[in-house]
Every structure is written in C-alpha cells, then in structure tokens.
Amino acid sequence: MMSTSLLLLSFLLAVTAAQGASGFRICAFNLHHFGASKASKNDVMITLARIISRCDVCLLQEVRDSKGTALPKLLETIKRYDKQNKYEALASERLGRTESYQEQYVFIYRSNTVKVTDQFQYPDNLPGDEDAFSREPFVVRFSAPRTSIKDFVLIPQHTTPTNTTKELDALYDVLQQVRKMWKNENVMLLGDFNADCGYLAKKNRKHVRLITDSSLHWLIPENTDTTVKLTTSCSYDRIVVHGERFYRAVVPSSAQPFNFQQEYRLTEEQALDVSDHYPVEVLLEVVSSRAFNGVISFTSSFAVFQCLSCIIYHLILL
C-alpha cells in the first residue's frame, strides 16, 4: 500500500517536472492566405489546430478573412482539439495600402496561462517617415504569471518583401515608442520579416538599426530554413528579443522553426495546403507550474496524514 503511494507520487512528480521543463511557448506563423477557402478544408483546419495548440501565444499573419468566418471557425477547431486549455483570439483591424489586399494580425492565446493587459495599433505617423509600413504593427502586452519574466510585449510584423530593409529599420522606431509608452523593456519582435535570400541583401544590413543595435538578440539563426518548399531555404521568419532580462528569461537554444510536415508525416503538397512557411517558436522559462504546486501540497498533506496516523498508532499501543 505504502510503496504503491510512493510510486504514484514519484510518477506524478516526474510528469509535472517534464511539464515544467516544456516552458511557455510563443509562436509566429504566416498562414499564407488564410480565409474561407482554407477554412473549408477539414484536414487543413485540424493540422492548423494541432500546430497552434502547441503554443501559449501564437501570432498569426496573412489572415485574409474578408467574410469574417474563417477565424471563428479556426478558434472553434482549436477549442475542440485541445480541451485541456482555454483559447481566445485577439485580431487587429484589416491592414494594407490598398482596399483589395488587406491582412490581419491575430494572436491566439491560452487564457488559462496568459492575459492580455494592453494593446496598441501603431499609427505609423512618425514625422519625416509617415506610412513606413504596409501592415503597421498591432502591439499587444501580455501578463503570464507562470513565466519568470511575468510581463512582456509582442510587436508583430509581416514585412512587404520589396520593402524589407526599410520596414525592419522602422520597427526600431516602434520599439522605442512602445518602451517609452508602457515603461517596459521586455519586448519581443516576431513574424515573417522576409529577412533573408533576395529580400535582405547582406550589404544593407548595416543600415538596419534592428540588426545593428546590440540590445537586440536575433534568436532564429541565420541559416535556418523557415520555408516548406524543398526548393527554397530562407530564414524569413524571425524572433528578436530586446533587453538582457528578457534574453535571460528565454530557454537557451529553444528558438527554432517547427517542421510540421516532418512532425505530422505530411507530403510536401499536404504541407503546402496548410502554409508555405513553418511557424517559428521560442520557449520562456517558467517558475513553477500550478500542477507542481498541487503536488507539493498533496505531498505535505500526505506527510501530515502519515505523521498523524503514526501518533495515533503509538497512542493506541501505549
């Protein structure tokens, strides 16, 4: 009896330790023309739900849901797929220079691990550099008590390929404004930056403050392939962290693309039906999970119970 309980206890401890080690996952995923057409394909929606439900916070890009039905359907699919967590979505307005081509940034997050505490649509009216972006960042501040950093800001960006150098440099101005506005140094910039191959020439990098400023850490290594097509290999999708404190709150070497084609054994064609990009992701250190605290209190009440029973036992014997 006793040894069974002990076994159970050590099993529980092992399980929660493993869960704790998995960290708090932040992802960025370019969904490549996500709208009614993709939403009508059941297998695509299930794969999207599998991918997105791995993340505590997932930034979606290229959401082109003109009828406004695809996103609610995706959220429903995710909720049905993962009933262990609660999910909510926060979407920007439709952004773009022309009426005919607009995209939304969408954050899907687990409301049981993270809360939205503020949001800010960048107005893109910096004197002398008005309208720098096609898709102005929709900046969101989060509170995640389980993480060691607790409170952080995400700045999303899907650059226009032909204007990559300019837009990446302008992101630096957004960063400064957000730091000042919210008095918060814990800022992450993420998304499909098109920061590679033909779109970001090596010789132009020295003009991009987001690259040259040493307070910024580019977490996805230079030669990483974030594209699905076998014939392309480019590090388009990136995660950049501002400040030493935030950098230290990241699980070392955890930033990587998630190769869902390999992971879910899809053909290239099946994977491309989902997106032409892999998501990129990073883990934040967690302090202690609620499950772990649960085991601690279980352990201590178990100990108290044992102690009581042995006292009673001795009292009876005496």
Ligand SMILES: *[C@@H]1O[C@H](CO)[C@@H](O)[C@H](O)[C@H]1NC(C)=O
């Ligand atoms: C590139 O940026 C300039 C100015 O910031 C803008 O006028 C132009 O339309 C942009 N190009 C595209 C393809 O969006």
